[in-house]
Amino acid sequence: KAGVTQTPRYLIKTRGQQVTLSCSPISGHRSVSWYQQTPGQGLQFLFEYFSETQRNKGNFPGRFSGRQFSNSRSEMNVSTLELGDSALYLCASRYLAGRGTEAFFGQGTRLTVV
């Protein structure tokens, strides 16, 4: 069974540009959550999607947005990039039924804003 796949692994963007990151969850998982991790920081929750609907949202500005497709794949978009957006962006998928609360993470996308 394939794990969570995030693309791309590494990305370098210029301040002011926008970026789209992709996450393919484990087959059968309908929940996808996104997290931002900066050096020395924990996992800052961005948002969670379930069945194409955003069900939870963290405290990030509106420049951070996401969506989920009917096949459960999710994308995260950051517009008007700032230097402080440089981080490891992680997505995690969950089944969300029975004991399906366990979240499985992808390897992350390392975004560098210059």
Place this chain on the structure above:
Amino acid sequence: GQQLNQSPQSMFIQEGEDVSMNCTSSSIFNTWLWYKQDPGEGPVLLIALYKAGELTSNGRLTAQFGITRKDSFLNISASIPSDVGIYFCAGQSNTDKLIFGTGTRLQVFP
């Protein structure tokens, strides 16, 4: 955003020593999860706990779901160099929301 209190924040230990870390919350959780993250990688699930008082082992790792449902503990016995990384706890509330701890950074010296 909301995060769980995890302690200690960092640990520097010698190979062979045992390690203990814990996670506390002001809220009750239904599930506790423990993850390990290697540098530049995504966290990997180590242990899942579903019932208050539950004690579960995975090799040299043992985790417990506190009986108050507001805390959890992770122990690593006889640490080895590859135990180095950041350990995160996560608690799931009755709304299915998963909340992560602030992380414990473990460094093991030979």
